[in-house]
Amino acid sequence: MNIFADIRTLVIDALADLVRDGVLPDGLSTDAVTVEPPRDPGHGDMATNAAMVLAKPAGLKPRDIADALSARLVADDRIASADVAGPGFLNLRLDAGIWRGVVIAALTDPGYGRSKMGNNQRTLVEYVSANPTGPLHVGHTRGAVFGDALASLLDYAGYDVTREYYINDGGAQVDVLARSVYLRYQEAHDLSVDWPEGTYPGDYLIEVGEALKAKVGDAYLDQPESVWLEEVRSFATDAMMDLIRGDLALLGIEMDVFFSEKSLYGSGKIEKAIERLDAAGLIYRGTLEPPKGKMPDDWEPREQTLFKSTAHGDDVDRPVQKSDGAWTYFAPDIAYHYDKVERGFDALIDVFGADHGGYVKRMKAAVSALSNGRVPLDIKLTQLVKLYQNGEPFKMSKRAGTFITLSDVVEQVGPDVTRFHMLTRKNDAPLDFDFAKVTEQSKDNPVFYVQYAHARVNSVLRKAREAEITVDDATLAGADLSALSHAAETALAAKIAEWPRLVEIAARTHEPHRVAFYLYDLASDVHGLWNAGNTDTSLRFLQDGDNATSQAKIALIRAAQVVIAAGLGILGVTPVEEMR
Template sequence: MNLFTDLRGVVVGALNQMTEAGELPAGLYFANVAVEPPRDAAHGDMATNAAMVLAKPAGMKPREIADRLAARLTDPRIASAEVAGPGFLNLRLSPSVWQGVVKAAVESGPEFGRSQMGAGTKVNIEFVSANPTGPMHVGHVRGAVFGDALARLLAFSGHDVTREYYINDGGAQVDVLARSAYERYREANGLEPEIREGLYPGDYLIPVGEALKAKYGESLLDRPEEDWLAEIRDFATKAMMEQIRGDLAALGVQMDVYSSEKALYGTGKIEAAIARLESMGLIYRGTLEPPKGKLPEDWEAREQLLFRSSAHGDDVDRPIQKSDGAWTYFAPDIAYHFDKIERGFDQLIDVFGADHGGYVKRMNAAVKALSNGRVPLDVKLIQLVKLYKNGEPFKMSKRAGTFVTLRDVVEEAGAEVTRFIMLTRKNDAALDFDFAKVLEQSKDNPVWYVQYASARVHSVLRRAAEAGIDVSDSALTAADLSQLAHPAELELARKVAEWPRLVEHAATAHEPHRIAFFLYDIASDLHSLWNRGNDDLSLRFVQEGAPATSQAKIALVRAVGVVISSGLAILGVTPAEEMR
């Protein structure tokens, strides 16, 4: 049930009637007509921009359209339609509409707000994709939470979602990992490790060194690098990926697919993707202009194989093969995205750190070319997280050597608190994470505030049941909900009604943080109504000696609980039944 979509249908129906009656010219485009909450709640329950967006194409004054449209909005759900300003149309709805929303929410349960807007659409979300060279750090936490919550949101709105991790195991960093692991292997054999500059110094490689000793004994000691590099590289990469999978599991994230960059080399996949671009006339040999600003000392003009990415919106063309014949890092990325297109995805979403900003245009150009514009790519950049404890910067992890790990954060704050807090800012805004503040019990801590609302819902249901009131969903939906008549009660029902619309808007924008914001708002409204009951006994949810009235009020509370439970599930958080 999406009340806003239903009422938009009523408005569009009235506009069609106006067209048939000659009050509007034929052929007008109604796609931009919207019905949404007014900016000022005092103006009504809903507002439509129909007159404003149709005035120019219709060659009419907005107010003239609005007056005629208002006269045709005779749906019984609409109590009044008032023209305001130059032509906005504000709608006030009958209380029975909001009472009906409460019934629908309780009746639908977890399905309330679930949408089919994405039905038939296959979406691939690639996120985390950390180099397999060590444990995940705090920057990966935010990207992992965002990607997983986005996947849950899109699935809730009907999309067929695949979560994918791209293992960057084809570059020089995995050779550095192998050399670092070899030093820990020497250490396991009683020798002094040589953790020289450029190697990974973290203690997390000590168990890898011990595992290497268990497998190889002393057989690799004093052997030249070419004898052991490839084997230790594979061994260490697998060990790191096992650790990364464990890190993700600790955060409640489960990937559907793990893809390997290394698997693209020597299989013809890179060559096939480049050949596809070449067949479109987008590959050529040329020399790039020097970079703007101060030139790097090692820069020199040289002919390279280039992708004409500027033909698809990029600022400049991009090299895909070096002058020595080796592929640039961009070439396997092109092949990997071509593989996702070939697997039949209708939308691609990449979740990357803020330092990948320069990657966006070139990758969009490649996907647009490779899919002939059929498959959109949305690259979501994740800004940094700054960690604090009691206002002071949180110190680095000794185990990792150079950074705070995902495990550090989860062990300190808990996985679910971490997930919620990571979604309290838009992905492209920086986020401060203070361990003391995210665990405090106050309105300023959004996760506690929302969970407190969830616990209050369960508390009401328990107390009512103890008083002998039937609080089963069937009893609540059969209750006389016309008794929900107080403005404060109807206001809370209005907030419940916004949930299906919010889900679709958040899914369309790929912005799961909107769910966290909405949960805070509806929790605040529930707490407000609860507190008003302290002064006005008629607003208390359980009415002494009046089970029928109690059931109507409890139905409203249950409807709020349905929304909070579904919203927290999208964030990957379990709703609290009581506060401890």
């Protein structure tokens, strides 16, 4: 049940009647017609912009269209009133029975809020994709939570979603990892080592070095790199991916696919992708202009193999093969995305850190060219996370050697708090994570506030059962809901009614933080109704000696609890049964 979609359909049908009666000209597009909550709840339950967006193409005054549309709408039993405001906005008030229907739907429909909008489109969400050189750090945490919540949101909205991790195991950084593990391997044999600049001295490699010793004994000691590098590289990468999988498990994240960059080399996949671009006339030999700004000391013009990415919206063309014949770092990424296209996905989403901002246009250009514009690519950038304790920059013991890890954060506050708070800002906005504030029990802490609303409803349900009031969902849905007549009760029902609409908007914009914002607002309405009962006894959920009215009031907050649980599920957060 999506009441906003239902009323929009009513508006579109009414407009069609006006066309048929000659009030409006034929051929008008209604794509821009919306039905949404008004900015000021005092203006009504819903508002439509129909008259405003159709006035110019219809050659009529907005108010004339609004007046005619209003007369059509009020003829429907669902519309209590349709008032024209300002130059032509139309504010609608719905019949009280609509809100009772929303409560019943939330209590009886296990899929309330779910959408078929996605139409099972195959959508790949790639996220985290950190270099396999160490544990995930706090920056990866935000990308991991965002990507996982987005994947869950899209699944909830009817998309066929695949979660994927791209293992960056094909570059020089994995050679550095292998050398770092070799140093720990030497230490495991009680040898003294020097750590060259650029290696990874984190304690997390101690166990890996010891494990390598257990596997090969002293076979690699005093041997040149040519003997051990490839084997140690593979051993170290596997160990780091086990570590990363463990980090993701701390947040309840499971990937469907782990795709290795290294698998692209020697397989012909890079060559195939470049040949595809070449066949489209997008590969050529040329020399790039010098970089803007300060000139690097080692820059000199070189003829290279270039991808004409400017033909697909990029600012400059991009090199895919160096003058010495080696592939650039961009070439395997092109091949990886071509592999995604070849696997038949209808849409691609990449979640990158903020430092990949310069990568957006070139990657979109590549996917556009490789798919002939068929497959859209959306790249979401997650901004930095700053850690605090009581407002002061927070320092922790760094097992990783140079950064604070995902496991450090989860150990401090738990996975649910971590996940929810990482979604309290839009992905491209900086995020402050204060360990004291995210665990405090106050309205200012959205994690607590939403969880507390869920727990409060449970408290009411327990007290109702103790009073021998039947409160299973089927019984509550069958209660006489006409007792829900107060404005605060109607407002809560209206907020519950927004859930299906919110899901579709958040899924369409790829913005799971909208779910967190909505849950906070919904929880605020629950708490507000609870507090109102302290001064107005008629609003209390348990009415002494009146089980029927109690069931109606409990039905309302139980419906809100159902939606809170569904929203928390999308965010990957477990609802709490009671606050401790």
